[in-house]
Amino acid sequence: MKKLKECTVSVFGLGLLGASLAWKLTSGGSVQGVAGWSRTRETVQRALDTGIITHACDSAEECAALGDILILAVPIRSMEETSLSIAGAVRQDALAVFDLASTKTEVGRSLSSIWGPRYAGFHPMAGKEKGGIGNADPELFLGSICAIVPFPGTSPSVLTLAEELASALGGRSLRTDPAEHDAVTACISHFPVLVAASLSLLAGKEREIHPLLPLLAAGGFRDTTRVAGGPAWLGADMASTNGVQVRRLAEEFKNVLDELLSASPEDLEILLAKASECRESILAAKEAWRKEERQ
Amino acid sequence: MKKLKECTVSVFGLGLLGASLAWKLTSGGSVQGVAGWSRTRETVQRALDTGIITHACDSAEECAALGDILILAVPIRSMEETSLSIAGAVRQDALAVFDLASTKTEVGRSLSSIWGPRYAGFHPMAGKEKGGIGNADPELFLGSICAIVPFPGTSPSVLTLAEELASALGGRSLRTDPAEHDAVTACISHFPVLVAASLSLLAGKEREIHPLLPLLAAGGFRDTTRVAGGPAWLGADMASTNGVQVRRLAEEFKNVLDELLSASPEDLEILLAKASECRESILAAKEAWRKEERQ
Known part of the structure; x- marks a missing residue:
């Protein structure tokens, strides 16, 4: 099986997440090439001109035909439609399909039935207040968690590729199931x-x-x-x-x-102190895990 | 009537707000002197040692007897008690009493009845996540709004002093009534x-x-x-x-x-767009007012 470095990655949707991911892979030299497609032709051209992608595609089908790894970075509600529109154009030897959706149960059930063992959910926990390719940043995922979400039937090699992808983005992998x-x-x-x-x-x-x-x-x-x-x-x-x-x-x-x-003022004070502790403890657990990972 | 520069200011309570206020007045040379009192003797000593106050007081009564202007920076629920404990020690010619409480209706009603025309509410809209004298900062109020809250009977000269105080802190005055x-x-x-x-x-x-x-x-x-x-x-x-x-x-x-x-997904999108507009518009109105004030 090909390593990530030998793969062409096809990115569908070049908003904040799609463009940032493509940019990091292109600029980091961690893949063979990055093909990109967006509904808006100007966005694709802009991505090519600024070195975010290496191949500009006129259609989703063209983009699908180029990829060893397909990354769906379209809005959640368009994931299924985009998948159905490219399913016929995907290469027989394509290795993996990942979606960047922020929710996994509903969308994953549908994508898993379309893509079978090649599909896993991939959710990099990063973002910005303002979206769009204009706010893309190749370092957006640096140090962030990438949730990797296997579905029944997902091939183990697909999960390995997902972990390589997370590393290439500068993120950290965390496996979890869709419900959790x-x-x-x-x-x-x-x-x-x-x-x-x-x-x-x-x-x-x-x-x-x-x-x-x-x-x-x-x-x-x-x-x-x-x-x-x-x-x-x-x-x-x-x-x-x-x-x-x-x-x-x-x-x-x-x-x-x-x-x-x-609550009475006295009880409220106790509850607010508990709330502050919950918050501190959650933030501290994350920080501790980060430090551990760095070592 | 004395100008702020000729006044000794007595600060009761040397937590984040009280100590920051005292520090700015002391370091800015905008008053004659700053007397300070806190329930904790070590806090008073620390305030004196670090130049936050110019006079350390052993008791609230001693602090009260020194001040032309009295500033109550104790917890809201101690405002009334502190006022009653110092009312007998305050000088006949003391000019004004302000409280820094974050709420005004209840506490103001009670303080107004104790202090009469010399009292007005004063609320500098600034803070930090962590309180206490250890987090005090003389520039805490820089550019922040100081709400000045007259009560029935508050003397106009007291409101003028409150405005001078807001300026001395680097803040901007805004008059409002307690209910608003x-x-x-x-x-x-x-x-x-x-x-x-x-x-x-x-x-x-x-x-x-x-x-x-x-x-x-x-x-x-x-x-x-x-x-x-x-x-x-x-x-x-x-x-x-x-x-x-x-x-x-x-x-x-x-x-x-x-x-x-x-809401349906479509209606939710409309409502979320409206929410974002409300937020942007509120933040923009504040920013515009700030710029106007600077001119």
Whole structure:
């Protein structure tokens, strides 16, 4: 079986994630070449002109025919459609198909049935507030976790390639199953987007009554709502393709919030101290794992 | 009437806010001197040794007797008690009493009845994740808003002094009434603390089921929950002395969240785009006002 270095990688979708990934592989010389396709012709040309990709493709089919490894970096809700449109053009000897979607259960079930043993989920846990090729950065994934999500039937060699890919991006591999992946990302990413958006909408309403609201808003408001500043299509994709987990967590969240709201000042202080400890402990566990990996 | 430059300022409480304020006044030479008192004798000594204050006081009464201007920087729930304990020691010709509490309606009503026309609320909108004199910074208030909150009967000369004080701190004055102050700060600060704490507690619970949760947590979780990392006593003080507004906003928030949770993917995208606009517009309005002030 070919090593990553001997492979041509075909990237479908050249937004923030697709372009950053392509750029890192091209500039790092870790693959034979990177073919790229996007719905927008200008984006493909821009990617070629700036050295993000080595082959510009006019069609998804052309891109599919070039690749040893196929990486689907289109919006989550287009993953299945894109897969179906290129399935006939993919080479018989293509080795692997990965998707970069932020949710895995629904999309993975569908992609697994299309691609069989060559498919595994691949989710680099990195991003920026603003998307698009204009914000692409070959070092976007440096030090970040790449969740590798096998499905029943995924070939072991595909998982090995996924791990090589994570290394080539400067990231760290972590295997997880789709259900666990979606439960955890709902908790630390997808549901917080809805919370941040709700706080932003609430502040927008309150501002109508109190026009001086923006003047009193400081760092706390900016940080708590930061993830509401991301692309709306992405937030909607994440919440709707991970709806079961997001709604489960929303119910739990409301119970926790109600407990805080009804607590006495003394009990509230205890609960807030516990919340701070939970947060510190989570951030510290991540940092410890990072240091361990570096050694 | 004395100008700020001719006044001795007495600061009660030398935590993050009290010590930072004292330090700026001392180092900026904008007042005659700064007397300081804290419950903890070592804190007072440390403040004197590091040049944060010019006079160390053994008792709150001693500190009160020195001041032309009194600044209450104790925890919100100790404001009334501290005021009552020093009321008899304050000079007849003392000019003004300000409190730095983050909530104004409840505490202001009580302080106004103790101090009469010499009292106004003063709330510099600045802070740090970690409190205490060890984190004090004379430039903490640079460019921040200082809400000045008159009560019925507050003397106009007291408000003028409050504005001079805001300038001396490097901040910008904004007059508001207590009800508006508390409604707005509940929305952009106090309620978001409870939200961030609820998300942290929720993540703590989920981690028990999914031990790899910390490894997948990235910048989004860290930022959304940042304000949950502040001192628990402060969060409890803010939420409990601004309970009416916090509970009102919690109900509105849950309605907004439910609307997002039940929306179709298409409607959710529209709502998330609106949320992002609300946020951008609030941050832009603040930035525009800042630039205007600088001119």
